[in-house]
Amino acid sequence: MLAADGLRPLLEQASTLVMDASMGPNPVVMSKSQVVGTDVKSFVISHVPEGSVVEKWDALKEQWVDVSTMPKSSNPQELMRLLSSRYIKEGDKIQWRPKAGVGAAAQQAFQMIGWDDGSELLGVSAEAPSAVQNLAVSPTGVGELTVTWEAPATGDATSYSVTMTTTDGTGSTSSSVYTTTNTSYKVSGLSPANGYKFSVTASNADGTSSAA
Structure with missing residues (x-):
């Protein structure tokens, strides 16, 4: 479904984000874009206030990783690798790092967007997994x-x-x-x-x- 101008996907409120007081001010805006043929069960950061950063916890590296700053690489393979690491899925831990001095005064922490055509992926089985x-x-x-x-x-x-x-x-x-x-x-x-x-x-x- 497209917006009235016929150019942009129609955005709508998508989900609920549970957070503690360390996350920053409300609201954290979550939206989804109805794009036919896509059913990504994850979100990416679409906007942060100037000077602030959203980070995701990398359990393997045991460190916080920036998932909101625009990549500077022009290499397609590097861009795909960076994008895959920036998906925010159920169970992920993220934190918002505001620009110094604006945390309490900010009207919005950040925005997240996911792509979802409203259908389930083909081949997803409703059964317990086999052994790893x-x-x-x-x-x-x-x-x-x-x-x-x-x-x-x-x-x-x-x-x-x-x-x-x-x-x-x-x-x-x-x-x-x-x-x-x-x-x-x-x-x-x-x-x-x-x-x-x-x-x-x-x-x-x-x-x-x-x-x-």
């Missing part, structure tokens, strides 16, 4: 291991649970569970005196897979 594939554990630093895996062959996983079982020098064991939406997870602060074993399950609204 090609689970691997690699050392990536001192006292640090990174667990990687591939998405299940069937079922659409919306989150993953990584279970780490620790065995100390006396043979005692303990377990820790971490949740992520990515297909990798980095664990740090590990001791070479202990043994570590990892398993991963995939989940969606219809259930949880067996552990891999």
